[in-house]
Every structure is written in structure tokens, then in C-alpha cells.
Amino acid sequence: MAKIEPGMEAMLDMYFFETNSLLEQLDEILLRTEQANAFESDDIKEIFRIMHTIKGSSAMMGFDNLSVLAHKAEDMFFVIRENPDVITDVSFVYDLVFQVSDSYKAQIEAIQNNIGGEYEQMDFGELTDKLIKARDKLNSEASGEAAPADAAAPAAGSGSAPAPAGGSDKVSVRVYFEDGCQMENLRAFLLINTIREECSFLEFYPEDVETNAESSKEIVEHGFLITFSASDDRDYILKQIETALNVQSYEVVTGEVAKPAAAEPAAEAPKAEIPPEPAQQLQTEKPKPAPAKAPEKPKAPTDQSIEKAQAAVASAQQAANGGSAQKQSLISVNLAKLDALHDIVGEIITTESMVISNPDLEGLELESFNKAARDLKKLTGELQDTVMSIRMVPLAGVFQKMNRIVRDMRKKLNKDVDFVMEGEDTEVDKSIVDSLQDPIMHLVRNCMDHGIEDDVQDRIYAGKPEKGTLTLSAQNASGEVIITISDDGAGIDPEKTMNKARRMGLLTKPESEYTEKEIQNLILLPGFSTNEQVTEFSGRGVGMDVVKANVEKCNGSIIIDSKKGVGTSFIIKIPLTLAIIDGMEITVGGLVFTVPISTIRESFKVEPEQILRDTGGNEMIMIRGVCYPILRMHEKFGIDTEVTNLEDGILLLVETDNKSVCIFADRLIGEQQVVVKPFPKYLARYNIKGEGLSGCTIMGDGSISLIIDTNTLIG
Amino acid sequence: MTNDVIKEAVAKQQSGDRKLAADNSILGKVMTFNIGEQVYGIEIQYVTEIIGMQHITKVPHVPNYIKGIINVRSKVVPIVDIRTRFGKPEIPYTSRTCIITLNFNDIAVGIIVDSVADVEDIHTGDISATPENKNVNTNDFIQYMIRGEGDNTKLILDVAKLLDEQEA
Numbered sequence: 001m002a003k004i005e006p007g008m009e010a011m012l013d014m015y016f017f018e019t020n021s022l023l024e025q026l027d028e029i030l031l032r033t034e035q036a037n038a039f040e041s042d043d044i045k046e047i048f049r050i051m052h053t054i055k056g057s058s059a060m061m062g063f064d065n066l067s068v069l070a071h072k073a074e075d076m077f078f079v080i081r082e083n084p085d086v087i088t089d090v091s092f093v094y095d096l097v098f099q100v101s102d103s104y105k106a107q108i109e110a111i112q113n114n115i116g117g118e119y120e121q122m123d124f125g126e127l128t129d130k131l132i133k134a135r136d137k138l139n140s141e142a143s144g145e146a147a148p149a150d151a152a153a154p155a156a157g158s159g160s161a162p163a164p165a166g167g168s169d170k171v172s173v174r175v176y177f178e179d180g181c182q183m184e185n186l187r188a189f190l191l192i193n194t195i196r197e198e199c200s201f202l203e204f205y206p207e208d209v210e211t212n213a214e215s216s217k218e219i220v221e222h223g224f225l226i227t228f229s230a231s232d233d234r235d236y237i238l239k240q241i242e243t244a245l246n247v248q249s250y251e252v253v254t255g256e257v258a259k260p261a262a263a264e265p266a267a268e269a270p271k272a273e274i275p276p277e278p279a280q281q282l283q284t285e286k287p288k289p290a291p292a293k294a295p296e297k298p299k300a301p302t303d304q305s306i307e308k309a310q311a312a313v314a315s316a317q318q319a320a321n322g323g324s325a326q327k328q329s330l331i332s333v334n335l336a337k338l339d340a341l342h343d344i345v346g347e348i349i350t351t352e353s354m355v356i357s358n359p360d361l362e363g364l365e366l367e368s369f370n371k372a373a374r375d376l377k378k379l380t381g382e383l384q385d386t387v388m389s390i391r392m393v394p395l396a397g398v399f400q401k402m403n404r405i406v407r408d409m410r411k412k413l414n415k416d417v418d419f420v421m422e423g424e425d426t427e428v429d430k431s432i433v434d435s436l437q438d439p440i441m442h443l444v445r446n447c448m449d450h451g452i453e454d455d456v457q458d459r460i461y462a463g464k465p466e467k468g469t470l471t472l473s474a475q476n477a478s479g480e481v482i483i484t485i486s487d488d489g490a491g492i493d494p495e496k497t498m499n500k501a502r503r504m505g506l507l508t509k510p511e512s513e514y515t516e517k518e519i520q521n522l523i524l525l526p527g528f529s530t531n532e533q534v535t536e537f538s539g540r541g542v543g544m545d546v547v548k549a550n551v552e553k554c555n556g557s558i559i560i561d562s563k564k565g566v567g568t569s570f571i572i573k574i575p576l577t578l579a580i581i582d583g584m585e586i587t588v589g590g591l592v593f594t595v596p597i598s599t600i601r602e603s604f605k606v607e608p609e610q611i612l613r614d615t616g617g618n619e620m621i622m623i624r625g626v627c628y629p630i631l632r633m634h635e636k637f638g639i640d641t642e643v644t645n646l647e648d649g650i651l652l653l654v655e656t657d658n659k660s661v662c663i664f665a666d667r668l669i670g671e672q673q674v675v676v677k678p679f680p681k682y683l684a685r686y687n688i689k690g691e692g693l694s695g696c697t698i699m700g701d702g703s704i705s706l707i708i709d710t711n712t713l714i715g
Numbered sequence: 716m717t718n719d720v721i722k723e724a725v726a727k728q729q730s731g732d733r734k735l736a737a738d739n740s741i742l743g744k745v746m747t748f749n750i751g752e753q754v755y756g757i758e759i760q761y762v763t764e765i766i767g768m769q770h771i772t773k774v775p776h777v778p779n780y781i782k783g784i785i786n787v788r789s790k791v792v793p794i795v796d797i798r799t800r801f802g803k804p805e806i807p808y809t810s811r812t813c814i815i816t817l818n819f820n821d822i823a824v825g826i827i828v829d830s831v832a833d834v835e836d837i838h839t840g841d842i843s844a845t846p847e848n849k850n851v852n853t854n855d856f857i858q859y860m861i862r863g864e865g866d867n868t869k870l871i872l873d874v875a876k877l878l879d880e881q882e883a
Contacts (some may be wrong), residue, residue: 591773
């Protein structure tokens with residue numbers, strides 16, 4: 001057990017956010033390259049960078065086990081980066097890195113769940129051993145390969161080989177930190193630590209930055225001088241320096257900057273050539289071959305080095321600028337702030353209509369007022385759209401995770417499945433994305449596990465291609481997002497489902513009365529699982545009902561469409577956003593209710609002869625051959641109203657989840673966009689939400705309207 | 716005010732030490748209001764504002780003393796009628812009827828009172844504990860009492876109990 005270091009809590013959020021997004025990025029790269037079955041050198045560098053960043057931030061947060069793990073992974077990728085051809089067994093590397101990524105996620109989750117308390121420090125010993133072995137293996141392969149390939153090339157052996165004399169120029173960089181950033185010496189020390197591993201030779205001045213606080217003065221005045229061997233990946237190092245924290249600028253000084261000379265101010269440092277370094281001095285670690293592009297070429301002669309250095313700087317700057325421009329166009333904002341902004345905009349819109357349709361203005365000639373009011377309305381509309389769009393995030397993140405799950409299951413279950421993603425750039429409200437991840441994951445697992453046939457022969461008999469297809473798609477459709485998870489597997493067997501339901505005692509009416517749809521819906525019941533065997537991925541019987549509950553929590557619905565032998569589709573429909581809905585205002589007695597327009601099929605007046613009454617006196621109405629029950633709102637909510645005759649009021653046919661009902665109200669007022677507000681906390685203990693109301697809203701005139709929740713109203 | 720403070724105040728009054736007994740320092744302020752003939756009080760730190768009577772939107776499926784919800788500057792606030800809550804007969808609302816909005820632990824509630832009276836200081840010497848009598852229903856909501864001149868005793872409501880009490 002371990003505890004989070006005090007003082008670090010404030011940074012935890014940032015750490016989680018950063019590390020999680022890096023891990024997602026890692027997964028994405030891995031999945032992409034695995035399909036292509038080859039690492040591009042850019043990808044390797046990127047993975048290396050990710051591991052490196054995670055290592056650094058984990059160490060900073062005091063998560064030593066994570067830091068060590070990342071370090072080992074980084075080591076392995078170091079070898080791969082230097083010898084891109086070395087990987088002979090690609091899948092082995094992938095599995096290893098995926099394991100690392102998973103271990104990371106597990107540990108981070110453990111920490112996240114116990115913020116402020118103790119968390120379990122996982123032991124990654126086994127995994128790190130594997131990584132070390134992998135590295136050594138790759139390393140030996142690398143040296144075996146590289147040496148005979150080109151005798152002139154710098155041997156990539158394990159440390160004893162002398163570096164080529166020609167490629168041993170030194171590059172000196174003078175780094176200036178931002179004004180007033182404080183503790184320059186420590187920042188310099190951190191910087192050195194960051195690039196140390198990249199350099200086969202490294203000197204810096206002042207040397208005592210770690211221990212001597214006085215050295216910051218020197219650094220402020222003259223900059224921090226770093227000298228490293230030019231045979232290292234210079235672009236990379238320069239980029240590291242440039243992107244390091246608080247670094248304001250740096251210049252490449254190519255000159256006689258040996259240790260004593262560096263003591264002089266920067267201006268006096270002569271821009272002379274660096275003398276070639278004796279090879280013996282380079283006997284630190286394993287000398288690396290020069291950057292991948294031209295490993296066999298010795299470094300450029302020294303008289304060109306200035307030019308080269310400048311070019312390198314330019315390209316590094318370009319790269320860094322490109323990168324930072326991208327970074328700066330995105331900021332991360334606390335969701336609570338967005339919620340607050342959203343609330344305020346909602347209030348502005350309400351207040352605006354209070355002002356514009358103020359009763360005091362009635363009967364007045366207000367030409368310019370009306371013009372100004374129109375402008376205001378247009379602007380507030382735009383404001384609202386913008387705020388809504390801020391909260392929208394693409395589903396791509398969730399989809400990517402599914403990609404990963406499919407990959408793992410494909411291996412474990414040994415099923416050959418194509419995973420097709422469509423419309424992953426569809427955007428939905430952030431809060432909805434969060435609550436959709438689990439349901440989608442569950443459905444994808446179900447499709448992989450139960451949907452796709454275990455035996456390829458079964459597929460061949462059925463005339464289907466050997467390779468199964470799992471499709472995850474999202475699309476926007478009239479204020480709703482429709483997410484479909486479908487497979488071309490065995491489909492739901494109605495007989496099996498029925499048998500199972502009977503055994504579990506889940507049937508509520510005679511078997512013959514069940515329609516195909518109802519049978520399919522049985523699998524959504526709690527405790528239902530048709531798979532005889534519980535596997536690692538599914539079959540515990542907790543799941544489908546949780547999926548349903550989760551989807552319904554964000555006002556969505558789930559439909560199953562399955563045909564035996566053809567495949568199964570799960571269709572999830574969710575509203576784009578929870579906070580603002582299009583509503584139809586209706587009155588009942590003195591109360592105003594808002595019915596979400598998306599649930600209304602039609603509204604109509606009724607003639608007495610259309611009404612049917614069953615023996616219990618329940619009223620029903622026949623519309624186009626279908627019989628719908630009538631729900632009197634005033635009875636349901638105990639409201640006094642003068643309109644009790646069905647033909648005096650109005651009927652609204654509302655439908656949700658394949659259930660329909662006609663609700664009876666006094667009259668329609670009109671359509672309005674409303675901002676959904678939850679009921680006050682004080683009322684939370686009463687079962688208002690379970691009885692057909694989902695919240696309330698403040699209308700233009702300041703009065704309150706109650707929002708009907710069609711789901712619970714019917715259910 | 717915590718119960719400890721009240722106990723301490725009561726103990727001081729009964730203490731033999733004359734200096735302590737004579738202590739009449741100010742412990743806080745209460746806002747007083749009338750329900751029928753009785754004067755009640757609520758400690759001022761819980762009071763958000765006093766607003767006039769306005770249209771209350773009824774909410775179904777709640778106890779009868781919750782009259783509904785109102786809109787106070789775009790915040791939806793539930794309204795409790797203190798009369799009904801204390802089992803007193805309802806009377807028609809008049810121009811003096813007020814809604815006092817309270818905030819306790821981030822729970823906002825408005826209470827309907829017959830009329831608002833005053834804001835006054837709480838002196839240590841005036842505090843009395845409630846009698847130990849479980850038969851009186853309203854005692855549950857009274858935290859302590861403040862003696863005034865003559866019969867003018869004010870009952871100070873326990874806001875925590877008023878808002879937090881669990882429905883049996």
C-alpha cells in the first residue's frame with residue numbers, strides 16, 4: 001500500500017488526464033501499426049516519446065513502479081528506434097506493449113479510486129523482467145545484424161566498440177530560461193536529466209546545478225551551457241530542449257567551449273570549431289549509430305557544422321512550432337466550468353424572453369426596441385449554439401477503445417473478425433460519451449463472444465465469409481445520435497432464449513403470446529445470460545440489464561434487431577444533449593407541463609364515439625387500427641381541472657421504447673426550447689422522478705413548467 | 716448555533732459564579748417571524764432572503780406541506796408551508812405572508828410564514844433549552860428558546876431538522 005505524496009494531489013488531475021490521453025494515443029498507434037504490420041520510424045519515435053513523458057511525470061508524482069515500467073518499455077523502444085529493422089517477431093512486441101499499457105491503466109485506476117487514501121501499489125516485476133529480456137534480445141539481434149551490414153557503420157554493440165572519430169563533433173547549446181521563472185538551477189538539472197539518456201556524451205556548465213542554488217544566478221546571466229556529442233540524435237535533443245518547461249530560447253554555439261571557456265559570458269565565447277573529440281572519451285554507454293537516415297555516413301566536416309546546426313535548429317523549431325501550434329489550439333477545461341457556463345446561458349435566454357415579452361411593453365410602439373431585441377435574440381441563439389458545441393466531443397475516443405477490445409478478443413477467442421468503424425467523428429455531449437462507454441463495450445464484447453460463431457465451419461455452412469464482421473457505427477439523425485453495434489454472427493436463437501427465460505422464471509405471460517421482438521428483449525432482463533459458459537468476457541448475467549439502465553440514464557433507448565443465422569444489431573438511440581430539449585407545452589388545470597417533442601407522434605381532438613372502454617372502465621382509443629390506452633394527466637397527477645371530458649381537451653400520442661400511450665391534457669400552448677433543470681435537492685427523497693416527471697424548466701414568463709418523462713409515465 | 720453553545724449558555728445562567736451568570740454577551744442574530752400568535756426564529760446565517768408571496772407551481776407526489784416550487788432568479792426552490800408542517804390549520808395567504816428562503820448544506824428551501832417580525836441579537840442570558848417532552852410534536856423542530864419580556868418567548872427552529880428530517 002502506498003499513499004499519494006502530500007502536495008501532489010493538486011496535480012493528480014492533470015497527471016491522470018495527460019497519462020490517460022497518452023495511453024490512448026499509444027493504443028491508437030499500436031492498433032494502427034499492427035494492422036499495417038510494420039512500425040514507421042515516426043511511430044516508433046512517438047511511442048518512445050510517450051513512454052518517456054509518462055516515465056517523467058510518473059516519477060514526478062512519486063509513482064515509482066509506473067516510472068520503472070515506463071523506463072523499461074522506453075529502453076526496449078530505444079533499441080527498436082535505433083535499429084528499426086530489428087523486430088522480427090512483431091506480435092511479441094505488440095503484446096508486450098499492450099500489457100504495459102493495460103498495467104498502467106489498471107494502476108492509474110487504482111490510484112484514481114483512492115485519492116486521498118491508500119492505494120495498492122501493483123507489482124510490475126514480472127512485466128519489467130519481460131521487457132528487459134526483450135530489450136536484450138533485440139539488442140543482441142541488433143548488434144548481430146548491424147555489424148556485418150556495413151563495416152564502416154558505427155558498431156551498435158554493447159558498449160565496448162569505439163565510436164567513429166569522424167562523427168564525434170560536439171554541439172553546444174546555450175539555454176535561456178524564461179525571465180523570473182525561479183529556481184533556474186533545478187530547471188537546468190531537470191533538463192539535463194531529460195536529455196541525458198539521448199546523449200552519449202554530455203557536459204554542462206554550471207556543473208553544480210543540482211546542489212548549488214547560487215548557480216541559478218549564473219544561468220540567468222549567461223544561460224545554461226550544454227555540450228553533447230553531435231553523433232547523437234541532435235534534432236531530437238534540440239527539440240527536447242526547446243520544448244522543456246520554462247525554456248525561453250536557446251542558441252547553438254559551435255565553438256571552443258571547453259569547460260573553462262564556458263565560465264566566460266556568452267558573448268565572449270568564441271565561435272570557433274570544435275576540435276574532434278578523442279574517441280576514448282566517448283566510452284559512455286553504448287555508442288549509437290547516427291540518426292536512421294544516414295547511419296553509415298560520418299558526420300559532416302566541422303566547417304559545415306555551423307550551417308548544419310542552423311539547419312537543424314530551423315527544422316527543430318519548425319517541428320516544435322508545428323507541434324505547439326496544434327497544442328495551443330486546444331485547451332482542457334474543467335467540466336464544472338462548462339456546466340456553469342451552460343447554466344448561465346440558459347438563464348440569459350430565459351431572462352431575455354422575460355425582457356422582450358415583458359407585459360409592461362404591451363401596446364407600445366417600439367420600433368427600435370424591437371429591432372434591437374431581434375439582434376439580441378440572434379446573438380443569444382449563436383451563444384447557445386456555441387456553448388452547446390463546446391460540450392460536444394467526438395465518439396472517436398470510445399470507438400478506439402473498442403478497437404482495442406476487439407483486437408484482444410480476436411486473439412483470445414481465436415476468431416477472425418473484421419472490425420469496421422463508421423462515423424466515429426459524430427459528436428455528442430461529453431456527459432453522454434462518458435456514460436456510453438460501458439454499454440458499448442459490453443455490447444461489443446457480447447457480439448464478439450456470443451455473436452460471431454465459435455466454429456468457422458458454421459459460418460461456411462451458412463454461406464457466410466469465413467471472416468466475421470463487427471460493425472460499430474454512429475450517425476446523427478434529427479436531434480438524436482444512433483449508435484449501432486452489429487455482427488454477422490449466429491443471431492439470437494428465439495428457442496434458446498425462451499428456454500432460458502423459462503428456466504430462470506422470467507416469463508410473465510403465456511409463451512405463445514411472446515412476439516419475436518419481445519423474446520429478443522428478454523435478454524435485457526436482469527440475470528439473463530444465454531451463454532452456457534461464463535467466459536472472461538461475458539456471460540455473468542450482469543450486463544445487458546446494466547447496458548439498458550446506462551443507456552436509459554442518458555434518456556436513450558436500446559433496440560435489438562436479430563435474425564437467427566444472419567446476425568444481431570443493437571441500436572442505441574440517445575439525445576444529442578441532455579440539457580436542452582424541444583418541448584411541447586401543455587396545460588392541465590393551472591399547471592404547465594412540457595412534453596419532449598421527440599416522443600410525440602401526433603396530437604388530435606377526439607370524438608366521443610372513438611373512445612373504447614374495457615370492463616374495468618379503462619379508456620382506450622383506436623387510431624388507424626391500433627388501440628392505445630388513454631392516460632388522463634389530471635388523474636395521474638391529482639390536479640383539479642375543469643376539462644374532464646375527453647372531447648373538450650386534447651390527446652397527445654406519445655411513444656417511447658415501443659410503448660405508446662395517449663395522454664389527455666386541457667390544451668396545447670405551443671412549442672418551446674427549454675433548458676432542463678433537475679428538481680431541487682430537497683425533493684430528491686420523494687419519488688417524483690419515478691412517476692413520470694424528469695425535471696422542470698423555467699419558461700419565458702418566469703413560471704415553472706414540469707417536464708414529462710414519457711418513459712416512467714408509461715411504465 | 717451548536718447544541719454545545721446552547722448548553723454552555725444555559726449552564727452559565729445556572730452557575731453559582733456570579734460573574735458567569737451575569738454574562739450577557741451576544742451569540743448571534745435571529746430573524747423572527749410569526750405563525751399565528753407564536754413568534755419563531757431562525758438563525759440569520761441560514762436565511763438567504765425574504766420574498767413576497769408568489770405563484771407556486773405544484774408538484775405531484777410530495778407531502779401536503781410541500782406546496783410546490785418557485786423560480787427565484789432562475790433557481791428552482793421548493794416551498795414548505797410551516798403551518799401545515801407543524802400541523803396547524805391553513806389560513807389564506809395575505810399581503811403580509813412571506814417566503815423566507817433558507818440555505819443549509821447547499822439545500823435551498825423556502826418556508827411560508829404568516830409575517831416576518833424582526834432581526835434581533837441572541838444574548839447568552841436569554842437562552843433556554845426546550846423542555847424534555849416528547850409528546851409535543853413541534854419540539855422536534857425547536858432547537859432552543861429565547862426568553863423575551865413578559866410572555867414573549869421565541870422558539871428558534873432547528874434548520875437541520877427542518878430540512879434534513881427523513882420521511883418516515
